[in-house]
Amino acid sequence: MRDSLKNAIGVHVTLWKRSLQIYAYHLVMLAFLFTVAAGFAVHTHKAALNHLLNFYLAHPVVAIVGSVLLLYCPPLLDILPMYVTFLFFSPLLLTAAGAMDGERS
Secondary structure: OHHHHHOHHHHHHHHHHHHHHHHHHHHHHHHHHHHHHHHHHHHHOOHHHHHHOHHHHHOHHHHHHHHHOOOOOOOOOOHHHHHHHHHHHHHHHHHHHHHHHHHHO
């Protein structure tokens, strides 16, 4: 805690790097989902996989672009985009909270 007060910029950079790292993991999982899992779903006609991927199978370009922009989250993959968003904006909220605390003192 004390180090974060002394080195706020370092904490912000660390949080942003971590959010980008988790975003990269999310993209890897999407690539696997939209290639291997979708191919398996189409080939085997498994109802469970087809239902999970129905939007991607109907609108692949919109699903890919929306997923990269964190606007579309395939079922069961909606936690990482939310975590990435919270982690990315945490430094801004910490800065705002620190500024508000400084005004009260």
